[in-house]
Amino acid sequence: MVRYKGLGEVPTSGIAKRGGPMAPLGGAPRLVLLFSGKRKSGKDFVTEALQSRLGADVCAILRLSGPLKEQYAQATSSDRVQESVSRKGCGRELAALLLCYSHIKEHGLNFQRLLDASTYKEAYRRDMIRWGEEKRQADPGFFCRKIVEGVSQPVWLVSDTRRVSDIQWFQETYGAMTQTIRVVALEQSRQQRGWVFTPGVDDAESECGLDNFGGFDWVIENHGDEQRLEEQLENLIEFIHSRL
Secondary structure, three states: OOOOOOOOOOOOOOOOOOOOOEEEOOOOEEEEEEEEEOOHHHHHHHHHHHHHHHHOOOOEEEEHHHHHHHHHHHOOOHHHHHHHHHHHHOOOOOOOOOOOOHHHHEEEHHHHHHHOOHHOOOOOOHHHHHHHHHHHHHEEEEEEHHHHHHOOOOOEEOOOOOOOOHHHHHHHHHHHHEEEEEEOOOHHHHHOOOOOOOOOOOHHHHHHHHOOOOOEEEEEOOOOOOOHHHHHHHHHHHHHHHHH
């Protein structure tokens, strides 16, 4: 099911509230879509499908997890990584944790392996969540500002919005240009994609911070019915074109 709340006229440039967060200089977006959802719900699949149809020159995928991964990676020695990974075999999808470029320099990890290798990423998920939370408590908009630096495409797809503070930052910075999109999937569907409940991860704020948010502009069901998902994507693409 797709739900859309009509918003009024969309301004042609982002306007920050007086005293609110200021976005770095760069191209002003026409539309900012904030995607959220549980692990293995299909957030990345949906955003990548949208980008492939809209074109990379029109649509940019922004991952809040990207800066964290990079900073965290450089903060821990690679020897410690190898030792930990050999002790703990883990599953996939670290998109909830890794968010910044500073933390990687502190820990000395292999950034590319954090991006690509499942066991390597999962071995450090909890610690990266902890580090990311500490960073956000000190500066709630830290990772949001990082990912929008220098982006010139008119449509931004933030693929891993996880907290109310993330949504608030984008809404305060870009106003009516923002839309919130929740990707949902049955637990059975998520399990078929490899999801296994992990204490300290699936019950942390990085997974549960938007459970009670409620007022999403769109809800996309991704239970495994390809035709139904295609219909929902077409509706969303039609809306995006209406704002360009």
